Amino acid sequence: MNREDVLNLLTLPAEDLKSKASYLCKAYYSSQVYLRHIIEVSNICQKNCFYCGLRRDNLSVKRYRIPISEVLSLVEQSYQMGCRSIVIQSGERTDKAFIDYIAKLIEEIKKRFPDENIVLSCGEQKKKTYKLWRELGADRYLLRIEISNSKLYEKFHPKDKLHDYYKRQECLLILRDLGYQVGTGTLIGLPETTIEDLAEDILFFINLDIDMLGFGPYVPQANTPLYNNLSNYDPTKALDWTLRAIAVCRILMPTINIASTTALDALRHGARLEGFEWGANVLMPTLTPQPFRKDYQIYSKKGELRSDYCIRALQDRIVLCDPGDPLHYLLRQNQ
Numbered sequence: 001m002n003r004e005d006v007l008n009l010l011t012l013p014a015e016d017l018k019s020k021a022s023y024l025c026k027a028y029y030s031s032q033v034y035l036r037h038i039i040e041v042s043n044i045c046q047k048n049c050f051y052c053g054l055r056r057d058n059l060s061v062k063r064y065r066i067p068i069s070e071v072l073s074l075v076e077q078s079y080q081m082g083c084r085s086i087v088i089q090s091g092e093r094t095d096k097a098f099i100d101y102i103a104k105l106i107e108e109i110k111k112r113f114p115d116e117n118i119v120l121s122c123g124e125q126k127k128k129t130y131k132l133w134r135e136l137g138a139d140r141y142l143l144r145i146e147i148s149n150s151k152l153y154e155k156f157h158p159k160d161k162l163h164d165y166y167k168r169q170e171c172l173l174i175l176r177d178l179g180y181q182v183g184t185g186t187l188i189g190l191p192e193t194t195i196e197d198l199a200e201d202i203l204f205f206i207n208l209d210i211d212m213l214g215f216g217p218y219v220p221q222a223n224t225p226l227y228n229n230l231s232n233y234d235p236t237k238a239l240d241w242t243l244r245a246i247a248v249c250r251i252l253m254p255t256i257n258i259a260s261t262t263a264l265d266a267l268r269h270g271a272r273l274e275g276f277e278w279g280a281n282v283l284m285p286t287l288t289p290q291p292f293r294k295d296y297q298i299y300s301k302k303g304e305l306r307s308d309y310c311i312r313a314l315q316d317r318i319v320l321c322d323p324g325d326p327l328h329y330l331l332r333q334n335q
């Protein structure tokens with residue numbers, strides 16, 4: 001598989017792409033959809049990514065960290081709804097207080113709900129931190145590379161030690177070595193990026209042999225440096241490419257889990273539901289309560305988007321009381 005092969009798939013007529021991806025979803029996952037609730041436990045972030053509303057220098061954000069007891073009540077609520085996979089997401093922090101907070105959460109969740117699958121999405125950490133969290137019971141880790149091309153990565157991040165492309169890439173390898181189910185993804189349709197860049201992203205995922213994917217189309221957010229430089233941004237293209245990328249990834253990596261992400265709905269209501277016709281098999285509704293939800297604005301409108309319509313429309317496909325491990329992970333365990 002090379003860039004031309006991926007490009008040929010990405011540019012197929014939409015109906016061809018959808019039907020190939022749907023066929024494989026049915027063959028490998030019986031068209032089932034797995035549910036994971038996301039709890040955005042804190043919006044405090046030490047980083048300054050140019051595209052993100054939670055960046056450190058955005059002083060208009062009211063910062064929060066949800067108390068552990070409140071997070072546990074939300075996990076219980078999710079468990080009672082039949083969900084067996086919970087995503088603990090936050091801005092990136094590497095200080096001891098934060099590491100201990102996540103460690104305590106993992107311990108308490110596993111104590112109360114031993115069959116709950118814990119998915120962390122807490123950014124780049126030292127190996128010893130990933131190891132600690134894994135040993136306490138974390139099962140999966142989501143760390144989006146955001147941009148797989150190192151030169152482009154530099155363009156959309158400050159040039160300093162906190163934003164090192166190679167360190168981020170190394171984190172993905174460490175997570176895999178530690179036995180996590182590993183997920184990644186990119187921001188699709190950033191200004192001045194091309195479909196060739198998207199093809200390279202897909203090759204990156206294949207080479208990394210990842211278990212899970214979560215793509216997001218780029219959605220501009222005010223109070224970010226990129227917001228002032230959107231001359232070459234095309235939301236229609238970002239949306240179309242994201243759906244196409246879901247389908248191509250399903251075709252090329254049929255056993256992985258692929259999420260249809262909330263950001264799709266920020267560009268067009270209903271697009272997240274469409275993602276399930278293009279090969280996605282994971283829905284991740286946000287369980288973060290107000291008033292915290294409105295303060296987790298990675299991108300514009302995020303706090304207002306609802307998942308209920310997807311749950312209603314997919315109710316015959318959603319599997320409950322099942323952690324929904326990616327087949328890809330189960331297969332590589334047996335290798």
Ligand code: SF4
Nearest residue numbers: 045047049052055091
């Ligand atoms: S993308 Fe992640 S690491 Fe970057 S500023 Fe936003 S929350 Fe922080």
